[in-house]
Amino acid sequence: MGSQEVSSTVDWQGKHVTVAGLGVSGIPAARALHERGALVTVVNDGNDERARAQAAELEALGITVRLGDGATLPPSTELVVTAPGWQPDKPLFLAAAEAGVPVWGDVELAWRLRGDDGRKPAPWLAVTGTNGKTTTVRMLASILEAAGLRTAAVGNIGVSLLDAVLGETEYDVLAVELSSYQLHWAPSPRAHSAAVLNLAPDHLDWHGSMAAYAADKGRVYEGNTVACVYNAADPATEDLVREADVEEGCRAIGFTLGAPGPSQLGVVDGILVDRAFVANRQKQAQELAEVTDVNPPAPHNIANALAAAALARAFGVEPAAVRDGLRAFRPDAHRIEHVADIDEVRYVDDSKATNTHATEASLAAYDSIVWIAGGLAKGATFDELVTGAAKRLRGVVLIGADRALIREALTRHAPEVPVVDLDRTDTGAMSEAVARAAELARPGDTVLLAPACASMDMFTNYNKRGEAFADAVRARADESA
Template sequence: MSTPDAPNAQNAPHAGPDWLDTADRHSPWPQLSALVTGIGVSGYSAAAGLLGVGARVAVVDERDGDAERERATILQTLGADVRLGPGSTASIPDSIPGGPDVVVTSPGWRPDAPILAQAAAAGIPILGEVDLALRLRDPEHAAPWLTLTGTNGKTTTVGMLASILSAAGLRTAAVGNIGAPVVDAVLDPEPYDVLAVELSSFQLHWSRRLWPRAAAVLNVAPDHLDWHGTLDRYAADKGKIYEGCEIACVYNVADAATEELVRAADVVEGCRAVGFTAGIPAVGMLGVVDGVLADRAFVEQRQTSAAELCNVRDLPSSAPHNVANALAAAALARAHGVRPAAVRAGLTSFTLEPHRIQRVADVDGIPYVDDSKATNAHAALASLLSYDSVVWIAGGLAKGQDFDDLVHAVKGRLRAVVLLGRDRRLIFEALSRHAPEVPVVEVADGETEVMDRVVAHARHLARPGDTVLLAPGCASFDLFASYGARGDAFGAAARRLAGGAPHSS
């Protein structure tokens, strides 16, 4: 790790107020003209936050539905210029004389979007909502941030972290890519003690430097390559979470890419690299010893001893990836000074959200498990490795992934595979190359409820000792409104089978 200059010493933007990079809530925001691209949850919060500190705000979004119009009405009442519908984002609106001083973009907006490309060409600084939140903090009550990202496990880990912090008696919230936008949290009239901040690669792409108290990258695997372009660019965006880190950069010992990101980071002098591992931890790491989560990083006598944090059997799931999530959450909390007893209390009281290794039914004595949140190959791998013999339900939108490595790694665990969704042939072809002996059924779209047909085929393929596992490895939006809707459909179909209700086959 290299050490940066003092906080706020990064280069000033080419245009806009010279105070913007060092701004806080008391800066001269009424002098600022801002353009917010997107009127979704984070865009709306960004615009409302800017209006609240007196900035002049324009908002644009190509969407023009009921939700967008409702938000637009509120923002217009507060004084914003809002333009919705096709063509509204083609260029910077003329309602901002001389152009905006800053553009605040919502996550997911690509850099080549015409309005963002125009801003970049004009030298206008572009911030994400998270960077705006950093600049809207009250310096007298600026809650430190414990930040985390990763291809998989972010939401579970940030939930564990918030549970630990609450158990320590701290006022906290899980924000960012989960829960409330970060702007809402920093502007809350009742200040927080500390924030657990989950960040996506989209949010981090627009990030400059976040100065977290401690930060973690859980893992890096191909995902959203259709957006980022290459795995290297995707990983580099993930690595931004470490920039300016103060106490600890937490990395996954089993994922060398995360350690490389730590090595490349500019951090505050004295910041430590802290690994977590499913094995026995070396000095400066957290790991597992005889079924106990153990800390050899944040104890005084770490050369010869460790702090016991929690028994693996007391976690909400003892699946290997869930143990890793617990270790990462514990490392972030311990970096903030949380005592082992609070780590234990927070982890043992935490419950997993739906659609994450959730047993939803038993049919003919065989468990049906919903891991619809496994929306990429890396997540599906972690899920499949939790079981010895699986009827695997997979498919959907592949997002630029291939599945050869996944299939090769799990072929010995596959009883059979049932495929659905637009890109199911990609998985079928990988199975043909690496596991041709595994029976495969493809379920086409049709008038009959697709998930009823999927679980019916799974029932006929399963044998005693198997697990029927929905771990799609793909996004859901080809057939379902969300991964949650996909999981709900799977659970409902499985319960219909379990109850003996009629089903299609």
């Protein structure tokens, strides 16, 4: 595993490197290593048309590609660079461990290569957590841009870190989203400051246990120089700060939806305030922005904004830039996205809520809800989610393969809530789900798609699921116009 390290300064000339996986991280890694003289072999499980096209491009450069065989360690391999999603128990990694060959992820490689062209490397402001990472990183980038800094939102957000650190643009600072997968394979990165937004069971099949998952998330704090940002409402994140080995003088900075204490950011009378990066944090507080500057101003999104603000303030950003950056920020599609108002009922798409933790935050944002839920449960249980949301539910419409698990939790903990169980998993089910939800809704209610499940039983991804919901809502709006 990644605990085996080689020197930070690597002579790549003639070094035999195996890159595991094509795609967003594998192709830039293969190209970068080849350009530095490494003898690169790319292995990939898939052998479809797209993979063959990608392989042809790499082979034209002189890179060896093996399709349909990601299990075997090529002879003479001295280092494996893996795509983040490849599970640690794959035969390729077991063979590497047995041979004493280190395994790095794309993030580790990016960290090792930064500055190898003589340019001063940009500091990293890093964000991880079970939910909210992408939104927070994009908010952070918006704030940094408002401060006049050259920056980019990179990493697990879909923009290769390698491309960012090796590209022509010289950044002042990078806003880096890191998944637990990426952190697992990245022992060396040391962020300027980092945040863990929250911790809830997720990807446990990959990590093996909640403890292992949390430990990988906690790597983001290792070696931080200025601030370790944690969620005051989630003690597990503060525990990770306590366990981290940080640089002398690095501070623990909390964020809270309540009034902040010293060394915290929080909310007072609808104002986001800073009691961490002020001259006298015992007695002073700095106004940063108004809650209404956060889009949308749902509680969990305000928490994201506070985490982004904390990282920006740790980097020395002025309060006005925090406000301007939050005002300029526009959330990605399918994240608490307001679709339409029809007959005084609000329709909201949060298809990105693919686990119970994200859905809990989504449900907490509204007072009276007709909830559309269901899909692939990924081993999740729903009792705690239903118990917490029961008083807010006007009704529930269930879709998808594992909807029975949610229905059973509703029967146990919210038996008075009307439930429509749609016994279908075709893509057309969403139109019926919206129609049935509209029948249950009353003026002032919110029809909320927050499935608490993955989408692949019915849709290609959560984006397609959200689009189906939005299409159905808009068709209904047209009919009522």
